[in-house]
Amino acid sequence: MAMLTLERLHDLLDGNQEKDGLAWQGVCHDCQCEIRVTATPKVDGIHIKGGSVYEPQSDKFIMKCDGCFVSDPVLRNYQDCEVYSRVVGYLRPVNQWNDAKFAEFHDRKIFDASIRS
Ligand SMILES: [Zn+2]
Incomplete structure (x- = not known):
């Protein structure tokens, strides 16, 4: 902690x-x-x-x-989380993207490809 x-x-x-x-x-x-x-x-x-x-x-x-x-004496959620995503064909940390791509990232929809039975 x-x-x-x-x-x-x-x-x-x-x-x-x-x-x-x-x-x-x-x-x-x-x-x-x-x-x-x-x-x-x-x-x-x-x-x-x-x-x-x-x-x-x-x-x-x-x-x-x-x-x-x-x-709750435990310290939780204190580290920044580095998020990678695909941008123009590469996986890069989202916080290194330019402003326009970063704005576009927030417009993306999450697609769940897991198969459920
Ligand atoms: Zn407090």
């Missing part, structure tokens, strides 16, 4: 110039509400408030509010 490990959190805090800890500002991955997650080092450990932070790829941080974390 790629939650921040305690070791990674310590690394981030060590590399941080602010004395009062770290803060992530943005929107919850699940419900899109505005959130601010803070990690504050204190005598009894690091206090995390405002939600949870995930790092699915290096330096790519994704947040969840407390409510969404409680209902």
Whole structure:
């Protein structure tokens, strides 16, 4: 699920110039509400408030509010999906097509060729 490990959190805090800890500002991955997650080092450990932070790829941080974390702590649908389709005789990623072909892609109808008995 790629939650921040305690070791990674310590690394981030060590590399941080602010004395009062770290803060992530943005929107919850699940419900899109505005959130601010803070990690504050204190005598009894690091206090995390405002939600949870995930790092699915290096330096790519994704947040969840407390409510969404409680209902589903697993981070889902966080990667862009590369879609290939045929364009002028070749299979190429759709996001590399020109604007006109990309618009045409959305007009295409899906044909299900599976055989059902
Ligand atoms: Zn949320």
